[in-house]
Amino acid sequence: MDPLPPLRLLATFETVTRLGSMREAAARLNVTLPAVSQTLKALEEHAGADLFDRSTRPARLTDAGEILSRATREGLGQIAAALEDIRAMHGQEDRHVTLACTLGMATYWLMPRLPDFYAHHPEITVNVQAPPSDLPNLAPGIDIAVRYGTGGWREGRTHKLFDERVYPVGTPALIARLQAEGIGLDEARLIHVRSPHNQHWAGWEDYLRQSGITRTRLSGQSFNNYVQAAQAVLDGRGLMLGWRSISTRAVMDGALQAWPDATLDLGTAYFVTTASRLSNSAQCFLDWLTEQGDKEHQAQTDGTACAPHPA
Structure with a gap:
């Protein structure tokens, strides 16, 4: 054989x-x-x-x-890298960059910032893939993977993009009503993101345990991705866990409000993993992405909001 x-x-x-x-x-x-x-x-x-x-x-x-x-x-990654080298040798370097990240990260953090990248590099096209898994792989054809967790991935090259914080969010009207009625996080209606493919994200169980909050029931609506859950929150159906980086814009716009004094550091961060060899276009995008991560980190260090600015 x-x-x-x-x-x-x-x-x-x-x-x-x-x-x-x-x-x-x-x-x-x-x-x-x-x-x-x-x-x-x-x-x-x-x-x-x-x-x-x-x-x-x-x-x-x-x-x-x-x-x-x-x-x-x-x-297969080595084969893809070899083909990339061959194209570069013959002056056909790809002007496309392919990035993989979660749907929530793509929708609420990356996409609003991309106009800034295109303003400076209109010749480069960024293709964004959001696989069902909450831990995107650096698969063949993927130049850059943005992942949330504690690090420790072995393939490619990985560095921290920025630390993350988590806090409950809901509509201002809902939070005002809950507080007026004396309802706290131990009783408020919760919205969950649960899926067989989403096993690396912290859930309400993790948050409540580390916050020292005891609940008799954790029932509530469940969705298999962050975007669907966020829409339910915007509809006023309950509270969900918001990650500072991807909830900031909705909080700044007044669509959502953070539960007071409830921000928690779970010891997690966003990381960037890249192929061992990057094209000039991919390296250019990585440099920009790292700069955006530095701004996010500085905003969290200063305690200020970090949201994309128009190009």
Whole structure:
């Protein structure tokens, strides 16, 4: 048997592990779900081991699957880097940059700031991908990944973008009513962001535990991404956890209000992970992104609001 399976098997496997869903991988690859399943089975036969634990929903990678996932990501990444080098050698350096981050980060922090980048670099196009996972991978074709957590990622090069703070937010009218009625965080209606793909973000359980607040019930509406949850909050349905970097603009505009004296440092931050080799365009964008992160860090240090300014 050939030690290497057909490249299409590895490419399908990488897409499934990156997106965290066979169904979404099928849509991305423009094939049927059974075709993806058959491809993965063929790869498992070639490897001689199960790559997925199908007793869980969604299916999770086995230890063997984790090993192959890392190797595939790194191998395809090296191929992408080699092609980038070849294009650069022939004067065809790509003027596109592809960045992966969460939907909330893209919607509320990055996109409002991009006009400033385009004002200074109109020749560069930034493609933003928001995968379902709350921990975007530095997958083949991704130049830069912005991730939230405590760091410690091994692939590529990683540095801290800025520290993060978290606090409850709600509409001013809702917070005023709760306070007038003497209802605190131990009783207020909560809105949650919960999903099998969102396991690295702190939830209300973490916040209340570290704040020393005891609740008998944590029930409330749940959404699978931050943007949907934020809309429910704007509709006055309850309180949600707001991350300072992505809630600042709504607070400054008066659409949302932070619960008084409730900001908490969970020891987390946003990090930037990049491929080992970046094109000039990607490096230019990384420099700009780092500058924006420095401004955010300075604003949090000074205790002032940091929001994008018009270009």
